[in-house]
Structure formats: structure tokens, C-alpha cells
Amino acid sequence: MVQEQVTHEKQENREVVLEVKDLGVSFRAGTTEDYKSKVFNLFSKKDDEPKEKEFWPLRNLDLKGYQGEILGIIGSNGSGKTTLCKLISGILKPDEGSVYTDGEVSALFSLGMGFNKELTGRENVYLNGMMLGIPKDTIDEYFETIHEFSGLGEFIEQPMKYYSSGMKARLGFSVTSHLNPEILILDEALNTGDAQFGKKAADKMKQLVKQAKMVIIVTHSLNYAKRNCDRLVWLDQGEIKGDGDPKEVAKMYRDSVPKRPKRQRSFELVKANAEVKDNVIVKADDATVEYKLGRKPFHALKDLDFEIREGEVVGIIGHNGAGKSTLCKLLTNILRPDQGSILIQGDTSALLGYGTGFNAQLSGRDNIYLNGMLLNIPKDVVDRELENIIDFSGIRKSIDKPVKYYSSGMAARLGFSIAAQLKPDIFIIDEALSTGDMAFKEKASEKIQEMMESAKAVIIVSHSMRFVKQVCTRAIWMEQGQIVSDGEAEEVVEQYKESVKRKG
Template identity: 65%
Template sequence: MQEQTKDQREEIIKSKDIGVYFDNQSYKDDIKSRVFSMFKKKEKKEKEKIWPLKDIDFTGYQGEILGIIGSNGAGKTTLSKIIAGILAQDKGTMHVNGKVTALFSFGMGFNKELTGLENIYLNGMMLGIDKSVIDRYMADIEEFADIGAFINQPMKYYSSGMRARLGFSVAAHLEPEVLILDEALNTGDARFSRKAAQKMKELVKHAKMVIIVTHSLRYAERNCDRLMWIHNGVVREIGDPKEVVASYRATVPAPVRRKRSLNLKKTEADVRDKTIVRAKNVGLSFELNTGEFWALRNLDFEIKEGEVVGIIGHNGAGKSTLCKVLTNILKPDEGDIEINGETSSLLGYGTGFNAQLTGRDNVFLNAMLLGIPRKRIQDKFDEIVEFSGIGKAIDKPVKQYSAGMKSRLGFSIAATLKPDIFIVDEALSTGDIAFQQKASERIQEMMSHAKAVIIVSHSMNFVEKVCTRGIWMERGQIRFDGTAEEAVAAYRESLGVGKETNKKVVVRRNKKRKQRQQTNANK
């Protein structure tokens, strides 16, 4: 951003005393909701106003990248929708000087039956872009998204990361004036995240401004000119990214100290000889309109009882496809897969939720889809709600939930009901740092009764912290299989991070681990 005083910069967004409320009966606003309500007991309830946003004041300036951070349910997405004109405020004024292009979550607005190419035109025209303009930028959009021949395939074959890349590429190239990215890059891999960051910096040179809503504090600190921290519907702080991040981190509860640490050495000691998952020469292909495509090929690996395995790699590497094979959603075309135990999976946040039903109803719906008896769900219901931290929102329709709230509730259902084998595929990508800490500790606790945990994530720090082992996949094959730290180091090196940097990180961590071991031995 060019060096200018605030008085010199043009004001692009001016928010004054913005507030919006829902009432406890406001969800009965469409035909589906009314149909569902007919089958439920009618109770007379007084309308209660709930203010997800209140008295929001801020100014957005020409040429800046403004980040918005905060815990799940803080009001970030609601504010984004008001700026974009999707939602009208109930009080205050919002002035936006420019046409807003918004990308909410990954791939929202895409039609899964249409090809990527067809969806580019669909999304572009939904944004009010003339077809001739889309034609002019088509080659740039394809090149930037970097999904290869999949551009001509139906989007039902795309991974979440591929949808994220194409969605961002469309929004960033079609002449946006004010670009809002609300959790839109959560499932992007590290390489694409860097490309996106560079593209946003180029955008603000000729566009008016970019707004990023994210839970990645590191990403926000590195790429935003200013940060706004929203908490419980109000602005807690706005200013220098490092200062705001420091203030936000200070409010996150410290991790609970337990005897059984998540550090690699102690967790490895709990790995047993029993094999829980065995894959032998596993391959899976799709018949696309361009011919046969092997999403997985020649996969050989074993997962022992007690392991927490992180699966990493670029978008489209085959990670989600492997998870679907492990959960019997897909059957391999060649090779054998052996699974010893009942599998519970959380494939993406909010997967399986019915938007019209309340969170309470969805707890029972999701659990019964996992084959859990109703009595057990009733016994664990309060624990599920408490762990999710969504409070009274459990009786609100899921369509009113933020992506993070769905993520938290989905994880809480699956983790509280104690599966044998727990698979988490990008389901925590929208979780705030406080919930990710809770989730890390819960995964650790699960290892006393679960047989294995498998986590797909683009968060290398999360994988290093939680997992005992890492599998790096690329183009449907395993590139590296070893400790979580070694796998992350190898993957980062492939992204251009220097070998010496990785060695220093490993040496530093090993030194700290030895110091902890020595301290424990002295005790």
C-alpha cells in the first residue's frame, strides 16, 4: 500500500453504528423451513432479538488489504454479507464506493454438474460481468487456477482445494473493485496461498480494496495492511496486524497440561504392533470425458494402532479420494484395502448437515447416519454441545451458522461419540485457534480408546503438532512417508523453503524435546 496519511486516502467503505439482529422465530422464512416446522411440536415463544453485530464502526481505504479475524460466530461472515449487499443492516449506515465481488467459502455458487469452464461463465455472469470480458480473461483464469485438464470436467470430480482455486481465480481476474474473500482460501495449499497473496497485492494497485476474512493469523499478519478483530459482534481492535494478532492471541486459553503430551517421542511409544489399515497396490480411476484418470495409483502403506497420521500435499493430490476409499464411499479399481475397525469420518465442515434443521436435530441426524444408537446420542448430547461451544445456537437452524460453527459442531459429534478410526478431512480448516487447540487435545485423548486417527490438512503447523506420522501425496501417489516433522520438512522444501531452514527447525525441536525429557527424568 502506498505511503499516505489517512486524510489523503480515499474512503472506500464507511461503516457507522452497523447492527443486525435475528429473532428466535426468524428462521421460518422459506418454504422448506415451514415444511419442516409442520412436523415439529408448536411451542409459543416470545421473540427474542439476537444481535450478531452491534455498533460496528470502521473505515476501509483505497489500495489496502484489510483483514478481519475473530473466533467462530463472532460476526465476521455477517459483516461480509452486509458489505456485499447480500444482507441489510437493521441499524446504522454502510457506504461502499465500488462494485463488490464476494467469494464466500470455497466454491460457493458452483454447479457441480457443469464443467469448470462452464462454471467460470456462470460465476462471471452472476457477478454481472459481460461474456466478452470473461472471454478476454479466460486464459488467465485457467492458467492461474492451475487445475489442468480438470477445467473441462464436471466439478463433482473436484477436490475442495480445486474449487477454492478456481473460485478465487474467477473472482480475482474479472475486474473486481472491492473483493471480499470470506474463508475462501482455507483449503488452498501453501503454493496456491502464496500465489493468491501476490495476486491480491497486484489487485489493490488498480482495484479499490481487498477484504480477507480468515482464521489463519499468520496469513493475515503477512499479507494484510490492517487487521480488524471482531468479538461477540463488536470491534475489539483495528490497526497494525502484528499488534492486533498479539492482542487476539492473548485471549486464547492456554493449553491444558496433561501427562501424555502430543510431542512426537511420547506418542510414538504408544504405537502398537496391530495393523488397523493396510493398503496394497491401491489404485482408483475415473472415466472422464478426456479419458481415464487415475486419482490414486500404487498406494502401499500400513497404519498401526495408536498412530495419528497426517496426510498432506497439493490440491488435487488425491488426499480426499483416499479418505473416501478408507470410508468405503469409493471402491478401489485395483489392489486391496483392509480396515480393522469401524470408521467415523468428517469429510469437510458441515458435511451431512441439513441447513433447514436446527443444530440439535442435526446432532441426532449425523450421529444416526454414523450408526450410533439414539440412547447413546442422548447421553452424550450435553457433552457435544458444550465441547462445540455454540451455546444457544444449538436450537437455531444450521443455515444461520457460520462455517466455523458447522466445523465445530461436526467435529464435536464425531469426536465425542468415540469412533474406532477417526478420519478428519479439512474439517478443521475454518476453526479458530482456540477450537483448534481443543480439537488437538481431544484427538490426543481419543488415542486412549480409538485405534487410529487420520487427518487431512493444509496446516503444516497443525500436522506437526498433532500427528505422529506424515504421508505426503502428489498426483495420487505417496511421495514421502515418515514422521510428521520429516514429511512437513520434505513438503516445504518442495515449495522452495531452503533445506538449511528445515534442518534448523528440526534441530531446534529435537533440542527442546531432549530438554523436556531431561527435565522429566530429573523429576
């Protein structure tokens, strides 16, 4: 109690640069907002579909932010974190209360929201700068610094539709953090970044608060929040449940997460129990994917040779831009190799991060049917599995809201639930759980464990070395589109971590 009083007094003596008073915003659940939505409802509408009702993701919220602080915001998916960020940045207008900010707000939402995928990285730097009200000559002045910080190299001239989620995050952070923001909001923007870039971004944020006014970070990583934030706010169902010292608030949040029901043995991430068989499920033979960077060819993947056998759980690791997401797109036939071949034995279901393939105008319920159709799943099978998918996702209250109102974590929850419930032969997970909250990550990890024992093969792209070491039977480390190392998971992870230390 004494500590809380001292903290309160320290805050009151600092300059207030953000003040939220009695803040509230409401949405209408169950509405269909456009022609496409109404047409789609002909396929999925049921007699017992919920009627339109009012939903308040935030209400009666009071919060202050102070000069020179890095403020972290944590909470489960759907707790109101993204909605609060949109209100502070002016993307949403409150229905109740007020938001005061002393300075210009620059917000970076997950995956560089606002980027145009058909434009190059260079063109998107200028597009984002102009959207933030930055004069072109200022962007000219900072461009090379932004480019160098992002670490994208020649990829800066490539259309963004070829970028991985981590590359988008790198460029988005580089733009917003180098154009002199006064109040910088990062909403799940660095969750897909590799360890080396994450450290560089953390150092940059500490520099920013010396010259800017404050930084707000939304994250599901409690360790990241404790390392980098001066103060932590815990949101739950639109209310502040904790506000203060990062270690204390993180512990309060962790203690609030419901414990999973005990099974015959307590759940713990372990290696797959499935026996590795001689049957080859995936075979790459000199697989190469080539793009044009101006007049020069660029190899996103070059001469990949590997086999994955039935029963293996393979982790794919490497820095942003190493070729991991491109490989996933090859494995799911989104891309075809320009040279060589890749053979796949079995049906593949992929979750390529953040609900790829969702239609933002449709409700979560409609998107379950849409994704089922995209995966060639008969409608009667989707009907049968619908309630299981909704229950597992844990977002039933929002299932009839348009997905454009979902946070990235809610989209990730729903995307994982759809893909996992369909029990594919080969299951590919490309950074899809990087925005999941603690409770859902535990549940999803348990589901992955079950799938590892029933699917022919599981392929996991992740920046979490701990997760790869615990779960995967094998790891493939990629750099610049080529395989650097392929072998037993613990050994390859240690090789990769040593490489990061040497470079950073």
C-alpha cells in the same frame, strides 16, 4: 497513543471506499423455516426446547475502508465476521444503519460458495462470472488466465463434485481475482489452500489493490494476516475491539484468548503415546479410482499400496488435487476403488471439512441428530451425548439457528464436536479445523490427543506441516494420486517442503 493518532490521520487523508455506519442485523433463533425442518422436529423436539428469540450478531457497528488497502478481519467463530461480509456484499440487508461502497463488490466465501457441483470447473467459471455481472466475452478473454492460475490442469473439465475443498478454493479465488473486482472480499476462502498457492494468491492480492480499490480478508491465521494485511480489525460478539497495526491488533486478540485449565501437565501437542501394534487396521492393495475427463481416463488415485497399524497417527500431505480427499472418501466407503481393494478393520468416523452432511435449513441441534443417524448412532446415544456435543462446540447461543446462518468456522466446530464425541475406532480429519479460531483449535487439538490414545488409528489430512510434525507418528506425501514418500513424519515433511521451495 501517538501511533494511533498518526495512523488515524493517515487514514483520514485517504479516499474512503467503504463506510459502515451504526450497522445492525438480527435473526430469529429457534425458528423452523421449511417443511423438512418441521418433519425432522418430530424426531428431535423436546418439551424444554428454547423458544424463539431475537439474536443480533452485529449491532451499532462503525467501520471505514480506504483506497488501496488490504484490510484483515479476525475474531473467534461466531464473532460476526461472515455476517459483516454478507452485509458489505449485499447478500444480507441491514435491519439498522447503512453500508456505503464506492464500487462493485466481489465476494468469495469459503469453498467457492455458489458453485454447482454437477457442472465442470469450466462451466462454473462462466456461471460465477455471470453471477458477478461479467459479460460472456470478457470471461472468454480471461478464461485461460484463470485456468492457468488455478493450477487445476485437466481437472477443469471434471464435475466439481469430485473436487477437494482446496481445489474449489483455488478456482473460486482465480475467478474472482481475475475479473477486475473493485472491492474483493475473501471470507475464509484460502484456508484450505496449500503453501505454494497461498503465496501466489498473496502476490495476486497485492497486484489487485494497485488497480482495484481494496481487498478484505477474513482469516483465523494471525501470521497470514500480519504478513499480508495493511490494517487489521478484531471483531468480538459483533463489536470492534481492535483496529490498526496488524501486529498490535493480533497481539491484543491473542492475549484475549482464555487460557485452557491446567491439567496435571500443561497441554502441548506431542506424538501419540499409544503403542504401535502389529494389528493392521487399514490395508490398501493397488487401490485405484478412475474418472473420465471427456473421453480420456483420469486417475484420482493410482495403485496405492500401504498399511496402517493399530496405534498409528498418520498425516496425509500434498498439494491441492493430490488425491488426499479422494483417499479419505475411500476410507469412509463414500467411494469404492475401480481397481484393487481397501480393507478397513473397525468403525470409521470422518470429518470431511466444514460440516459435510449438514442440512442448511435445519438448526444445529437438528443436524446433530441427522449426523448421528448418518453415522448409524442410535437416537438414545445421541440424546445422552447431545449436551456434551453442544458444550464442546461452544456455539450454544446459535445451536437453534438454521445452519445456513453459520459461518464456516461455526460449522467446523459443530462437525468436529459431533464426530469426536462418538469415539470411533478410526478417526479421519480432512482439513476440518482450517477455519477454527485459536481457542477452539487448542481445545480440539487436546481432544485429538485424547483420541490418539484411545482410537485404533487417526488419519489427519492437513496443509499445516507444523501440526503434522508435532502430532503424527508417520506421514504419507501424495502427488497426482500416487504416494511420493511414506515414512517418519519429520523426514517426509522436510522432503515435501524442499519440493515446494524448488517449484516456487
